[in-house]
Amino acid sequence: MPIINRFAFPGLLSLFFVSAIGRADVPLVAPVITTRVATPATDFADLYDALNLKQAGLERAPFAYALRGLSKVNPARPVLSIVDLSQPSNHKRLYIIDLSARKLLFHTYVSHGRNSGQLMAGQFSNASASYQSSLGFYRTLGSYQGKHGLSLQLQGLERGFNDNAFGRAIVLHGAEYVCERFIRQTGRLGRSQGCPAVSSALSQPIINAVKGGSCLFIYAPDAGYLRKSSYLATPYTSA
16 A cells, blocks of 8 residues: 555554355455554545535535544545435435545445435434445445445444444445436435445446545434434534
8 A cells, every 4th residue: 555645654454354155245254454544634624615515515514524533433545435415315425535635536426225215314224124324434445346246345333323334234336226317217316225325337436446444424414323423522513
């Protein structure tokens, strides 16, 4: 891994994969990523205005929450992804930011779970077979070839909110129902079984941009999550 500005680190990034018997597309044991990266999240507070994220549809609050949790995730790669589920699925609500280059890499569509809602996601779960999205902070792991093609494993970091994501096989993958044609036909994107699915055309470049230990934050203005998340600690108040 190349040394990237202040994200250079003396530790090693380790990925270990153990294939599951009968489930060749999903490992039995989550890869372990160890790193001693210190992420100075306060250095990136100005990016909200610099990258015109307001004009791109992202309110300041979810961005501020994402930076707050980023400092606790300590990512191995200087990439921050935000899925803003306060927006309807017919909006481009995935934001992938290269913090080192200070650049918005992707601003595009992303699905939510079928049981989380129709156009809007309003129900969230950490339970297996819920087919709902799970809120909170994730660390990206490794990519693999599965039933959706190239897919990306995710490690949910928040106990009770998303720490069952790996066991639920919640991954980032491409899907044909994530496209403007589907929106024109139905008024919304298609929905997943809880995975943050992206356009099939963009899945490979997105996965390559974020895999290997970057931070993913799935946000919604859910009072229970915002109050109880240990990664957020204190409530956000606008200036």
